[in-house]
Amino acid sequence: MSDLRETGLQHETQLLRLATAGSVDDGKSTLVGRLLYDTKSVLADQIDAVTRASVDRGLDTPDLSLLVDGLRAEREQGITIDVAYRYFATPKRSFVLADTPGHVQYTRNTVSGASTAQLVVLLVDARKGVISQTRKHAAVLALLGVPKLVLAVNKIDLVEDPATVFAQICEEFNTLTRSLGWAPGDVQEIPVSALHGDNVATRSENTPYYSGPTLIEHLESVPVDADVHGRHEVGLRMAVQYVIRPRTADHPDYRGYAGQIAAGSVRPGDEIAVLPSGIRTTVERIDTADGELDVAHAGRSVTLILSDDIDISRGDVISSPVDAPEPxxxxxxxxxxxxxxxxxxxxxxxxxxxxxxxxxxxxxxxxxxxxxxxxxxxxxxxxxxxxxxxxxxxxxxxxxxxxxxxxxxxxxxxxxxxxxxxxxxxxxxxxxxxxxxxxxxxxx
CATH class of the missing domain: 2.40.30.10 (Translation factors)
Structure with missing residues (x-):
């Protein structure tokens, strides 16, 4: 998992970055706990601890939300207030999930969690439908350019006419997302019960009106862009975080520029422009802690060795000269x-x-x-x-x-x-x- 998170080489086929969003008590923690539980991404002793805590609360079944609400204060209040990153996997894909809080005062956490997401699972309570916080979250996600959405209509088992309720919520939500700029194919609606696992990892017999994929099936198959950080293909972008000059006997003249590639790719011999100065040179070598690379893609942390000794400082941007942004x-x-x-x-x-x-x-x-x-x-x-x-x-x-x-x-x-x-x-x-x-x- 760590290799996938760092290299950024296989986002399209193996790694999906997603986030959850929704209002308070919509069941985000339970859904995340269900995802971890159903993909066998938690240890047996964790399940045992959750089971014991659930029995102490007088519950008949394990409260899976306890798998993700790790802070005692959160457990006592029954809410999630931080952004926690979870990791799970299926045979088809690996996932990095940002679990964000639902309180309106924590919109900053939603912004943080969704800022790098390729897909967001937005929950609504089937009993409440699309509410003001749903609309706010959808608007923030639209502004952040999140390419794919899943509308998870949770607690569908608690309404009297689930088929009608599901259809009405989807119609209202689709009207909203079209106005916010999403195409119909970018949004998938799924009726779920996070508590019982309906349509999360297994298809439910309780929703005969729904013939689409389960949540896991959709997460495994949804197309994601190779460049997860943009809507268009752009050339190299790398902000210089450190200028490395060890000044050792083994490397008396070493000067490297370290950072994480934000977009595009780079190879030895590529011409680059340093911004905002606009000075051009070429890449001589790509260094990493694991040795030299022949190519580095978006998401990879590297140190670039350049052909010319030019003035570059922390905060400068190394860019492709073809489409370099104007400072x-x-x-x-x-x-x-x-x-x-x-x-x-x-x-x-x-x-x-x-x-x-x-x-x-x-x-x-x-x-x-x-x-x-x-x-x-x-x-x-x-x-x-x-x-x-x-x-x-x-x-x-x-x-x-x-x-x-x-x-x-x-x-x-x-x-x-x-x-x-x-x-x-x-x-x-x-x-x-x-x-x-x-x-x-x-x-x-």
């Missing part, structure tokens, strides 16, 4: 505000893009997105917790960023509190609202 200092972006203190025009913050951190000033708040009504509010005075808006930003040092629609990794950034270092917003370069059908959109 930007003034730009528009879409942000999800994650702080209690509201954002106002003129705020002076830090912007973190890749390995570069620079001072930034927020210009105007262009429009605020209302995800409940799919409308926009032009030029709001403030941006409150969990609100989404298109804003203008000026940075002290130019950043080599792609439009987020072109590449998720190189088009994303964070806004940070310069005093405390807390993350204040997750940002996407460009107009993330452009693909959403807004009823009263003000032309940009």
């Amino acid at each position: 930007i200092s003034d730009f528009e972006a879409t942000v999800c505000w994650l702080a209690e203190k509201p954002l106002r025009p003129g705020a002076r913050l830090l912007l973190k893009h890749g390995a570069r951190t620079t001072q930034a000033i927020v210009g105007s708040l262009e429009e605020r997105f209302d995800e409940q009504n799919l409308t926009s509010d032009p030029h709001p005075e403030t941006l409150e917790l969990n609100e989404i808006a298109r804003i203008s930003i000026r940075v002290a040092e130019p950043i080599a960023a792609d439009d987020y629609k072109i590449n998720r990794r190189s088009g994303s950034f964070l806004l940070v509190d310069p005093a405390g270092g807390n993350t204040l917003a997750a940002g996407l370069v460009g107009d993330g609202l452009a693909d959403i059908e807004l009823g009263n959109r003000v032309p940009a």
Whole structure:
């Protein structure tokens, strides 16, 4: 598993990155526990511990949510408040799953967990249907460019007319996802009972109205892009995290540039451009802890040895010269505000893009997105917790960023509190609202 997570070579056929999202008490922890249990990804002693804890609670069957709610405070409250990464596998694929909380105040955790996901399982309670938090999560996932969705209609066994309820929820959800920019083939609806395992790993006889795949079958077969970090094929992108100069007797002249490849691939002999300076050179060698490589793909951590001794610092971006992004200092972006203190025009913050951190000033708040009504509010005075808006930003040092629609990794950034270092917003370069059908959109 560790090799797959690091190399990034086999995402399309063997590794799927997914996340869960949903409202409180929709059953996310139980579903994740069911996935781990049914794929035999937990040890026998863990199952025994869960069984004992369930008996102590007076339950007749094991509470599988305890497999993932590891913190005692969470268990006592019956909620999940952190983002936990789980690993499981089937004979066809390996999976990295980000289990995110459902409380509205933890939208930042949903953003974090879904930011690198190729697919998100969005749960709704069959008894409640599509609610405001469902719409908020769907809007955030659309802005993050998550390519595939699964609508898991959970607790389907608790409604009187499950076939009708399932059809109504799917119709409402499909109307929403079409407005948010997903094509019909990007969304799969599945009626499930995470508690009893219906349509999770095995097909259920209790849902004769449903003829589609189980959740596991869909996760095993859903097509995923080779470049999981973008919607388009782009050339090499690698932010320089460290400049390595050991200055040892064995390597007196060694100078390497270390980082993780965010997009594309690189081979010895490839021409590259260093941004923001624009200087060009060629790759002489690709070093790793396991030795030299003939080629490195997106997701791989490498050290590049270049042919020329040029000035490169932490935060610079090594890029393919063919489609290298133009460094930007003034730009528009879409942000999800994650702080209690509201954002106002003129705020002076830090912007973190890749390995570069620079001072930034927020210009105007262009429009605020209302995800409940799919409308926009032009030029709001403030941006409150969990609100989404298109804003203008000026940075002290130019950043080599792609439009987020072109590449998720190189088009994303964070806004940070310069005093405390807390993350204040997750940002996407460009107009993330452009693909959403807004009823009263003000032309940009």
